[in-house]
Amino acid sequence: MREPQAPAPRSDSRAITALRQLKEEQPDLASAVDLQVELLQLQRRVQTRVSLPSINLDPKHLTGLLTNPPVLQFEHLPVEWGDLRLLLRGVAAAMRNHDAIEEATFRRVEAICRDASVLPRAIRSWYESTRPGSPPLDAEFEGLEAVLQQAMRPFLTRAADAVMARIDLADWKRGTCPLCGGEPDLAVITPAADRLLICGRCSARWRFHQLACPFCLNEERRRITSFASRDGQYRLYACDVCERYLKAFDARRAARPVMTVVDSVATLPLDAAAMQKGYK
Ligand SMILES: [Zn+2]
């Protein structure tokens, strides 16, 4: 069993090196790369200080929680509010500088950070909005999802890493994250041709049907469009029932393992192609 650790700074350095290389190869992606590097550097400052989640980490206990998902409740998350506030401000400023958010959104984040009672409410509403039977994200915080997600990443990935090292996900067949309830935003096709989904919020991974749509569970082959990128490094699965799509890193054709922060930027042209075809 792997000992859970704070994410190694070395893997961040590798991601930053790969991002810089990507920028050289595809100058069109320069702004997206620069933003991603800034976000990684901001997150890295906090990452090393994040503690373990306050959940019983006994493997049997964790696996038992899968009957009433998600495993990680809001109360378990090792959020340090001072660090989170710092990150939120930094993330919003970086996203604003790269035109990834509007000025009005930037100001709303500033306002949330100023009010000590609002921030925990925003984070709880955002975190719990994906839980089955929970209310959707509070209208007050709508449009802030991308900023909240980036700022919460060090806390969520730390919690998820600790749980992933001990839980047994063999029986988990759903399209949503067993740990935090989030949706996958990338998949990886393993050398054995399994498809693992990667949570967009906490980075947990779990095995899923090779072709089915994780968003609506449609598995009718003729209603799923799948194609590879020109270099064969990535695949895209588009569902004709719910009109959503998922990108995948094809590890069978790769010289390195999947790196979500790098691969999500490298596949921006695939996103554009999918959206042009009417998928979202
Ligand atoms: Zn998750």
Ligand SMILES: [Zn+2]
């Ligand atoms: Zn679907």
